[in-house]
Amino acid sequence: MLDLRSIRQDPEEVRERLRVRGDPAETDAAIDRVLELNAERRRLIAEVDVLKARRNSVSEEVGDRKRHGEVVDDLILEMREVAERIKGLDADLRASEAGIEDVLLRTPNTPDPGVPTGGEADNVVVREWGSPPVFDFQPRPHWELGEELGLVDLEVGAKVAGSGFPAFIGPGARLRRALIDWMLDLHVREHGYTEVSPPFLVTQAAMKGTGQYPKFVQEGDAYEVKEDGLYLVPTAEVPVTNFHREELLDGHRLPISYVAYSPCFRREAGAAGKDTRGLLRVHQFDKVELVRFERPEESDAALERLTGHAERVLQALGLPYRVVLLAGGDLGFASRKTYDLEVWAPGVGRWLEVSSSSNYWDFQARRADIRFRPAPGAKPEFVHTLNASGVALPRTLVALIENGQQADGSVVVPEVLRQYVGTERFKR
RNA sequence: GGAGGGUUGGCAGAACGGCUAAUGCACCGGUCUUGAAAACCGGCGGGCGCAAGCCCAUCAGGGUUCGAAUCCCUGGCCCUCCGCCA
CATH class of the missing domain: 3.30.930.10 (Bira Bifunctional Protein; Domain 2)
Structure with a gap:
């Protein structure tokens, strides 16, 4: 499996080296797809992380306040909704990660610079x-x-x-x-x-x-x-x-x-x-x-x-x-x-x-x-x-x-x- | 095939559903030392970030819950016993 990070950092280099195997259309498309899914993945992470941070801090607060005998129904109600949104976003995130994995598992290794182009x-x-x-x-x-x-x-x-x-x-x-x-x-x-x-x-x-x-x-x-x-x-x-x-x-x-x-x-x-x-x-x-x-x-x-x-x-x-x-x-x-x-x-x-x-x-x-x-x-x-x-x-x-x-x-x-x-x- | 037990960091090993995984060993950096050992201080799973920090992580995947290492379900693997068998 190729390294996702190096694909993101220098996609042209990866494309170039995969071309040595021939069939540039297929490998170029694979790299495009990975970049696209990864952009989506990063966007989802940013979004869901904010919600998770909120959930974590509120959950902590709920615990504290319950110990002091306070009523926290409003917080629990809000968090119920947040939990739903997190679940949805996590599902989207898993889908884009699975998509990346799926493409990467089918993408061949990049040839060594000493490998001749051709068949x-x-x-x-x-x-x-x-x-x-x-x-x-x-x-x-x-x-x-x-x-x-x-x-x-x-x-x-x-x-x-x-x-x-x-x-x-x-x-x-x-x-x-x-x-x-x-x-x-x-x-x-x-x-x-x-x-x-x-x-x-x-x-x-x-x-x-x-x-x-x-x-x-x-x-x-x-x-x-x-x-x-x-x-x-x-x-x-x-x-x-x-x-x-x-x-x-x-x-x-x-x-x-x-x-x-x-x-x-x-x-x-x-x-x-x-x-x-x-x-x-x-x-x-x-x-x-x-x-x-x-x-x-x-x-x-x-x-x-x-x-x-x-x-x-x-x-x-x-x-x-x-x-x-x-x-x-x-x-x-x-x-x-x-x-x-x-x-x-x-x-x-x-x-x-x-x-x-x-x-x-x-x-x-x-x-x-x-x-x-x-x-x-x-x-x-x-x-x-x-x-x-x-x-x-x-x-x-x-x-x-x-x-x-x-x-x-x-x-x-x-x-x-x-x-x-x-x-x-x-x-x- | 049946029954039961287990699965937490490199390793060992804790954790009434809450204060966000204790502690030890190993390892790394530092103090001290002529040098080392010991002792002491700090670090020691992954990701993003210049940073502050945030998120994820207790075999895997679902579920319950405001909140799961902990409760429920399914599966993998390891161990023990029974049955069958080379």
Whole structure:
């Protein structure tokens, strides 16, 4: 959520920065609406405060005079009327506050000054690591290899849950579990994260805190358990960031860094017909997520380090990848700045996004009310939250299979995974 | 699923429906001190305001009342017991 005060103080600046995302008509209208409602809100506050002050002082007087046995019927009569007017004005006030909240909850974060204007085509490749393997045969897609080697069974997944719910079999199931264990170990041991295991269903308040509610939810992307008012997590970011919702943290606790495994559930409502084959886009997938709570002045540097932690996974697996700075139009709703990690998949001949590393600045912290005291005795401030996938499984699995494939149809397992998987090679 | 108890500041913990949330701890500033501790003085939820000051704030939302932390209703969460169950 954007800061109401900064919108009021410099609306042009906020408009300017939101334009980097494109769609200036919509965001300009949102800012106009907020300014209008806020002017009304301030007017109502001024009006109702006078009445409340009167009520408070008269109520005090009533108490005094009653104790002295005086009759105060006239005052009580007057106050009855004042109480009615206060009730009416308070209702108006709540309505304008709700209106402001409603608009602000739907207004995305302002991009960082370093974020390029434009859409996906304006994303910037910041760096590349490794080089795509050279094959003396035609590399095959993972859905062929995965099925042939008995690692993945899309049919069986579809039978029990519908398409987009893959089932992993035998060594494939082992590989899935191995990747999760190994990644968790890596981030705990080498990057100092605290491992946590969150609930996989969350409340609407939690979804609101990280920014999935209202937009993501109302666009039908979240699976909802209506009876309990809960949502299946689209990412561990939601429960883990909300660990500290409505908390005032001691400054010396920062930074806080968590790593969590969770399954992720997404309806992919807007992606009908896209990437329907294989594991490229599914409704349920596994992900190891990194979540950080930082002091504001640290968060820019923390984003670079965080991205490096996710990169380390791909480096250790020997997978060629590139780091992409997202342009404004490609930026997630809550994010101020995002790097995507894209891994090369020779079988499908594409770069696949396996991680998104974002600095949310104080956007989520304001929604979720996560503050810290910068110094003893100082006023509380909002923390900055960040997170990165470290990393998402299915596409990483795709890359492992497609990059590791041999002419005979077998797939070589990267060195670091061998003790977790228990084999050097998947073969028929 | 049933019954009961609880929910107040960073923490602990008071408050016959009225005098507008006591007190302690922690923390911040000051006095004192060579320095510290102790002691003492002041501050220590949020908003608006240059200021005086005003308003809001006792889990959330309704209600009763001139006036609600306090009474009533609904809901959340925590704890205890019973039932069921992995």
